[in-house]
Amino acid sequence: MNTIWSSCIQNIELLYRTRQLRFDDRFKENYVRAFGIDGMKRILEIGAGPGALAQALKRWYPHAEVTGSDRDTAFLAFAKTQRPDIEFVEADIASLPFSDGSFDVTISNTVQEHVEPSKFFGEQYRVLRPGGACLVLSSRKGINIVSDSVTEMSEFEKEMYQKTEQYDRATNEKYDVGKYGCSEQELPLEMSRYGFQQVQTHYVTVNLTPDSDQYDAEFAVKMIEANRSVHLNSLESLPHTAPGVVSDAEMKKWSEAVNRKYDKRIEEYRSGDKRWDTNVSVIMVLRGIK
Numbered sequence: 001m002n003t004i005w006s007s008c009i010q011n012i013e014l015l016y017r018t019r020q021l022r023f024d025d026r027f028k029e030n031y032v033r034a035f036g037i038d039g040m041k042r043i044l045e046i047g048a049g050p051g052a053l054a055q056a057l058k059r060w061y062p063h064a065e066v067t068g069s070d071r072d073t074a075f076l077a078f079a080k081t082q083r084p085d086i087e088f089v090e091a092d093i094a095s096l097p098f099s100d101g102s103f104d105v106t107i108s109n110t111v112q113e114h115v116e117p118s119k120f121f122g123e124q125y126r127v128l129r130p131g132g133a134c135l136v137l138s139s140r141k142g143i144n145i146v147s148d149s150v151t152e153m154s155e156f157e158k159e160m161y162q163k164t165e166q167y168d169r170a171t172n173e174k175y176d177v178g179k180y181g182c183s184e185q186e187l188p189l190e191m192s193r194y195g196f197q198q199v200q201t202h203y204v205t206v207n208l209t210p211d212s213d214q215y216d217a218e219f220a221v222k223m224i225e226a227n228r229s230v231h232l233n234s235l236e237s238l239p240h241t242a243p244g245v246v247s248d249a250e251m252k253k254w255s256e257a258v259n260r261k262y263d264k265r266i267e268e269y270r271s272g273d274k275r276w277d278t279n280v281s282v283i284m285v286l287r288g289i290k
Helices: 004-009 012-022 025-035 052-060 073-082 117-127 155-174 186-193 217-236 248-270
Strands: 042-046 065-070 087-090 103-109 128-145 197-208 278-289
Touching: 004 073, 012 052, 012 073, 012 197, 012 217, 025 052, 025 197, 025 278, 042 052, 052 065, 052 103, 065 073, 073 087, 103 117, 117 128, 117 186, 128 186, 155 248, 186 197, 186 278, 217 248
Parallel strands: 042 065, 042 103, 065 087, 103 128
Antiparallel strands: 128 278, 197 278
């Protein structure tokens, strides 16, 4: 059983919530245009995590057979409970358990930067049929403006951050988090290097601004709650990444402080007190053909 990623790097519920927002049907048209895979029937997602993108693919391409793969057992168990009609397989990108030419499409989201390129591109090239499409999604620098309600920190919180920040860096280094990241210029060159042709780049912008009147209240609150989850996840992973550094009493006090901030932000939203905090994601979509 492998649960390193879900235990130490990204909480299951957190990753699911944030990806649900980014792959919401409100943004479908932009993704579908960039993907260019209409009519392709067999889709494999690499590093599916808790399954949010696989679910979106099944909605957007209802006649396709979608398979999700991940090496984290806990992610897969969660994904299977959400959509039992999608096949999820435990697999490492370095050695996929599929025969040559098994799929029309391979797709991944924020996976490339963690995997050595020859393994990442080589295995996808192998399992794709001739003429199949490889789609690589990666997050690029966007806009992140946090409400004052959330950024304010007590002396206690500052002390806790000072005690723990070094352990976050150590965890990332230990598990090669982001070790193989490529720039917007380097990534297409890497894809071409491993045999893919007709390489294209597209950029999808996902605007998550709760106070913008284009969004209904339910979706706006989901944005705020997703940010809460991100904040709390950094605390909840500490027993794994920094055992014994923060006491149970400190952890409880810290979590309560974070929750108060987000409760206040939701109250502000519901009362019409606009803060215009925003998270604008720029997602690079790299597309190549075998």
